[in-house]
Amino acid sequence: MDRQTVVVKVGTSSLTDDRGRLEEEKLARQVDGVLGLMETGYQVVLVSSGAIAAGFHELGLSSRPRTLAGKQAAAAVGQGALVQRYRERFAAKGKGCAQVLLTRSDFADRVRYLNALATINYLLGKEVVPIINENDSVAVDEIRWGDNDTLAALVAGLLQAEWLLLVTNTDGLYTDNPHKNRQAQPIRRLTEVDDTLLQQVDGSKSTFGSGGMHSKLTAARLAAKTGVRVYIGTAKDDPSWMRNAVQQEGSGTYIEAAARHVSRKEQWIAVHSASTGRLHVDNGAARALLQEGGSLLPCGVTAVEGTFAEGEIVEVIDSMGVSIGKGRIRYPATLITQVMGWQSTDVLKLNPDAPAEVIHRDDWVSAVGTEIC
Numbered sequence: 001m002d003r004q005t006v007v008v009k010v011g012t013s014s015l016t017d018d019r020g021r022l023e024e025e026k027l028a029r030q031v032d033g034v035l036g037l038m039e040t041g042y043q044v045v046l047v048s049s050g051a052i053a054a055g056f057h058e059l060g061l062s063s064r065p066r067t068l069a070g071k072q073a074a075a076a077v078g079q080g081a082l083v084q085r086y087r088e089r090f091a092a093k094g095k096g097c098a099q100v101l102l103t104r105s106d107f108a109d110r111v112r113y114l115n116a117l118a119t120i121n122y123l124l125g126k127e128v129v130p131i132i133n134e135n136d137s138v139a140v141d142e143i144r145w146g147d148n149d150t151l152a153a154l155v156a157g158l159l160q161a162e163w164l165l166l167v168t169n170t171d172g173l174y175t176d177n178p179h180k181n182r183q184a185q186p187i188r189r190l191t192e193v194d195d196t197l198l199q200q201v202d203g204s205k206s207t208f209g210s211g212g213m214h215s216k217l218t219a220a221r222l223a224a225k226t227g228v229r230v231y232i233g234t235a236k237d238d239p240s241w242m243r244n245a246v247q248q249e250g251s252g253t254y255i256e257a258a259a260r261h262v263s264r265k266e267q268w269i270a271v272h273s274a275s276t277g278r279l280h281v282d283n284g285a286a287r288a289l290l291q292e293g294g295s296l297l298p299c300g301v302t303a304v305e306g307t308f309a310e311g312e313i314v315e316v317i318d319s320m321g322v323s324i325g326k327g328r329i330r331y332p333a334t335l336i337t338q339v340m341g342w343q344s345t346d347v348l349k350l351n352p353d354a355p356a357e358v359i360h361r362d363d364w365v366s367a368v369g370t371e372i373c
């Protein structure tokens with residue numbers, strides 16, 4: 001049986017001192033926690049922030065930069081230093097680690113998405129801990145995640161991980177920001193992260209963090225929907241604390257996962273792919289896709305937008321104008337525009353090679369029910 005995977009995301013606030021600089025003792029605590037998990041038989045992927053923290057002072061700055069260029073330059077200096085610290089700590093315990101830098105465009109391109117998976121799996125097979133960070137110095141603003149919570153959730157989905165641990169400076173979710181409100185109460189368990197809860201949690205962050213609890217909950221929701229269990233909590237001195245967390249003995253917040261892991265193909269279509277067109281469909285086609293487990297046939301298409309080629313991802317819109325999901329189209333825009341509304345037999349008379357389905361069931365992800373779109 002495959003070994004279970006845990007993705008551990010360590011935020012800036014869990015790696016830095018009160019001036020925002022990398023603190024080696026805190027980093028060592030994370031490594032010890034990871035080693036504790038590995039001893040129990042888990043394979044572990046670390047998503048670590050801290051590059052900006054590790055680099056800004058070398059640029060002669062007295063505090064963490066605020067501009068995008070400043071952050072990118074600090075990350076360029078600090079990423080090497082950060083990974084070097086990890087290498088030393090893992091090596092002292094007889095383990096190897098490796099740097100993997102990712103950007104959003106690596107996930108949007110299906111070949112690069114699968115390549116990232118292959119690289120991470122290879123490292124895990126060799127018991128080398130992949131240490132992932134956003135490739136800060138090349139990611140431009142529009143395609144940046146900016147915080148590593150989302151990146152960690154996507155990596156956990158990609159690996160179909162058992163657990164995502166979000167390590168931060170607060171022991172989980174509270175009814176209000178506990179650093180501002182001493183009356184705030186901890187919330188230990190969530191069956192789901194719904195919109196009402198997300199609206200209640202404000203965007204406030206720790207002094208040097210980028211995401212805040214709102215971004216952690218959004219990331220947790222995404223991971224949970226893809227079938228990954230989530231824990232949000234602080235690092236403890238006891239090296240077995242991560243192990244305790246996955247044994248449901250942590251003092252932070254647990255978020256339940258969907259009953260099954262969503263396939264990588266579905267995740268890629270729903271979350272990562274960019275749609276290059278839109279198909280409007282009638283009520284019968286919407287019912288077939290959403291309720292009857294059917295495919296989309298030419299006769300159900302009422303309008304076409306975009307100039308896509310076959311194999312690209314399109315969004316499907318129902319008669320009320322609502323997006324009902326995404327799928328890989330088997331027709332180019334030119335052909336479906338010509339044959340929309342036609343019966344399949346008539347389509348075949350025009351083009352004997354035309355597939356029966358415009359979007360096959362296997363290439364379709366509904367926005368209703370799975371809600372990962």
Ligand SMILES: Nc1ncnc2c1ncn2[C@@H]1O[C@H](COP(=O)(O)OP(=O)(O)O)[C@@H](O)[C@H]1O
Binds near residue numbers: 174175203
């Ligand atoms: N309801 C809440 N419960 C817990 N923390 C909250 C809440 N609302 C806001 N926060 C803030 O979220 C911060 C943790 O997120 P962040 O600063 O992004 O840390 P990290 O660097 O670990 O990713 C906490 O320090 C706290 O200030």
Ligand SMILES: N[C@@H](CCC(=O)OP(=O)(O)O)C(=O)O
Binds near residue numbers: 209
């Ligand atoms: N990629 C950046 C991390 C971004 C960030 O600060 O994220 P986080 O502290 O997890 O909210 C870095 O390595 O400094």
